[in-house]
Amino acid sequence: EKLIEARNLKKYFNTKKGLLHAVDDVNFYINKGETLGLVGESGCGKSTTGRVVLRLLEATDGEIIFEGKDILQFNKEQMRQMRQEMQIVFQDPFASLNPRMSLSDIIAEPLVVNKVFKDKADMHKRVRELMETVGLAERLANVFPHELDGGRRQRIGIARALALKPKFIVQDEPVSALDVSIQAQILNLMDDLQKEMGLTYLFISHDLSVVKHVSDRIAVMYLGKIVELTDYKTIFKTP
Numbered sequence: 001e002k003l004i005e006a007r008n009l010k011k012y013f014n015t016k017k018g019l020l021h022a023v024d025d026v027n028f029y030i031n032k033g034e035t036l037g038l039v040g041e042s043g044c045g046k047s048t049t050g051r052v053v054l055r056l057l058e059a060t061d062g063e064i065i066f067e068g069k070d071i072l073q074f075n076k077e078q079m080r081q082m083r084q085e086m087q088i089v090f091q092d093p094f095a096s097l098n099p100r101m102s103l104s105d106i107i108a109e110p111l112v113v114n115k116v117f118k119d120k121a122d123m124h125k126r127v128r129e130l131m132e133t134v135g136l137a138e139r140l141a142n143v144f145p146h147e148l149d150g151g152r153r154q155r156i157g158i159a160r161a162l163a164l165k166p167k168f169i170v171q172d173e174p175v176s177a178l179d180v181s182i183q184a185q186i187l188n189l190m191d192d193l194q195k196e197m198g199l200t201y202l203f204i205s206h207d208l209s210v211v212k213h214v215s216d217r218i219a220v221m222y223l224g225k226i227v228e229l230t231d232y233k234t235i236f237k238t239p
């Protein structure tokens with residue numbers, strides 16, 4: 001059963017050199033509980049695709065069908081609700097966050113913004129639960145992210161993405177900034193969470209060796225187009 005589908009998706013940028021077809025008529029679907037890997041060299045359009053799918057960037061044309069509805073037609077209020085279902089995990093989760101916020105404040109932020117809890121104690125409990133889910137010790141609650149290693153920082157990013165109980169997560173190079181040993185821990189965590197919560201992932205990476213471990217199917221992107229979309233066994237088939 002399909003959770004999300006991109007149909008004839010396009011995103012063009014006006015640049016000094018003219019119109020750049022960053023996402024050039026892209027089609028794919030992702031079934032519930034599945035991971036679609038999106039791989040390709042730097043600049044081929046992966047991040048732009050991930051952002052357009054979540055409407056963090058407006059598409060130039062096309063459709064994003066999520067649970068049967070084209071979210072590109074949604075108004076602001078519909079989109080605000082939809083955002084809770086669709087989250088993103090970035091390569092560097094703190095590039096855009098306030099470094100003066102503690103770990104628990106960062107995880108609580110989406111809960112606060114969306115007014116999920118009336119009662120502070122309930123929210124506190126949910127934040128602790130999220131910390132436990134991603135393997136962050138309770139004693140770290142008041143620590144600032146820059147005091148932590150990259151793996152723990154990425155765990156915060158994951159906890160934040162999970163806070164509103166989404167169905168779909170865009171993983172945008174989530175382990176690319178991490179040491180190889182820590183990459184495996186984070187990938188295993190994401191895999192466990194996916195199985196536990198039935199999550200659906202679009203997993204973006206320039207690193208085919210990472211993508212082939214996590215993906216059910218792989219889309220290969222080149223100059224804004226998906227040039228191959230298949231299960232990895234077919235991509236790596238030896239003659």
Ligand code: ADP
Pocket residue numbers: 013014015020022040041042043044045046047048049
């Ligand atoms: P990838 O994630 O595969 O590295 P991106 O999606 O970041 O690729 O970028 C695709 C292309 O679109 C690149 O040529 C990039 O420079 C260009 N691009 C991305 N964002 C913008 C923007 N806001 N304005 C103009 N060009 C952009």
Ligand code: ADP
Pocket residue numbers: 047091
């Ligand atoms: P990533 O591919 O990891 O997302 P980038 O360095 O490609 O990181 O992009 C960082 C930000 O800059 C993004 O918001 C992207 O849309 C924007 N960007 C990328 N390329 C360009 C460009 N050529 N012109 C303007 N903005 C760009």
